[in-house]
Amino acid sequence: MSDSSKSSNRPEFDLIDWIAQQLTSSHGLQLGIGDDAAILSQERGWEWVTAVDCLVGGTHFLNDTPLELVGRKSLAVNLSDVAAMGAVPVSALIGLVIPKSMKRSDVERLCMGIIELAKTWNVSIAGGDTNSCDGPLMISVTVFGRVETGTAVLRSGAQVGDALFVTGRLGGSLKSGRHLSFSPRISEARELLANSRPTAMLDLSDGLAGDLLHVSRRSGVGFVIEAERVPIHDDVDHSLPFEKRLAHALTDGEDFELLFTVNSEAAEKLERSGELLGTPVTRVGSCVPGSQIQIQLGGELSPLSPGGWVHHLD
């Protein structure tokens, strides 16, 4: 790793070096590319958070997806994980497994997608590893973020009486291609951390219905979702009846919006402003005793399962 020698079988593909040369930042790094490992800078009062995500061709993107967008997404999903901790992204390690048939120009387009997003967020590339294979394109990104010691927002802190919020609007992400071009909610999360002290937070990757289960389990609380409040994205087909549109918002996944809980005082302020740095925030429910997740529609409560919504009106 961080070791250009690892790509020495295809010396023209010294990709990790090449990516690093496109970036001027060595932000957060004591030592970057070129040694056996990178050294992360220490800064008193901050601690490191880290996450990895693998993207695979044919699963997380189609084989005809523009490669810039594939590269962009591979970093963006990781930045979204960092945001969900309330942390600032700092650096990343890139692991690439490239189909032998892929042209150099295509590989560069893939990398440019990573580079452009890294520049946007001042994320440095600490190193990586490149390989070729007879198989689909695979990209593994490990991201490092920094958060003030002891302030990371976990999934386990939701309290009965807290209000449940989401940023943005939900549903239709895969169909519209939004999953390739979304903006990780890093600034919104930092703003929340500074002014609303969220008690629990995660990023929505599987859909609200599924992801809320993680908060419920780890916090040991239940939730009631108010159906009419769920912000349905314009990407969801307008001609569908409300309940179908709602189901899309709850279960489509890959929204990469923040789902978070705050106490009632912070909730009031957030509801009044309705936005965080220009991104809408919407109260969609509340945290209740127990372990059930329910949805309230037309005055009636129904269980909400990870697979989606158990329709109670049919």
Place this chain on the structure above:
Amino acid sequence: MSDSSKSSNRPEFDLIDWIAQQLTSSHGLQLGIGDDAAILSQERGWEWVTAVDCLVGGTHFLNDTPLELVGRKSLAVNLSDVAAMGAVPVSALIGLVIPKSMKRSDVERLCMGIIELAKTWNVSIAGGDTNSCDGPLMISVTVFGRVETGTAVLRSGAQVGDALFVTGRLGGSLKSGRHLSFSPRISEARELLANSRPTAMLDLSDGLAGDLLHVSRRSGVGFVIEAERVPIHDDVDHSLPFEKRLAHALTDGEDFELLFTVNSEAAEKLERSGELLGTPVTRVGSCVPGSQIQIQLGGELSPLSPGGWVHHLD
């Protein structure tokens, strides 16, 4: 990542959780599996080093390689990178892309290989990501190690007059299968750091002839290798003439031994003892002015290229 939800399409394959349950250690972690990201513990006076390596079926291991050994190797190559910095391995993130045809029992065998080696070195699993694909098995391991602040051994510190050493014996690793079962030289590196203060160090993955070039370039020095001193592994065919055996030792690769430089005082002590914690150490050459890497055989000097040895006697 660290997010069991990522494997929710195959809930029975909650692998990262499962791996973590086999380990009791949460060494070096403020927060482990189960949230959007892991939090690394801070310890005053130490800094973090990190590296990533991807292993791909058909490239780094054959499709009939025992899966325990594949799993073991995926972690071992990363531990070797950490060792080459003089650091202590602490934790790892595991990214798995599993062929859809692979049986659960085979996946568990793969994971047991990772787990057993992690236990040996008290390495905790901080999180990961699992996916399935129509393609070869891919394992991406990100490793975290700790080293006393400012003491990491880089590739860039070799000085003219230093002696060049290797641990163990070289050559024949791929043919014999040693590349699957080698012991990362973590303890030896720590011992060196404590008592010999190496000026430069790396782990041999591409072979001495190729990897030494990295030290040469980054340190801005040349090297002379003394051919008769190169410790040739028993895995290299004994029936071959010396020069062929030497070529194997210099270029086969995947030795995962340490290559390091020390000053003359430390060199004398190391040569006298001839071992580090039971592992042989051998002086194979010295650091000279310039930028060339040469090999001395029978009183004659020839250039040594990364591809190997330019034979001067033919």
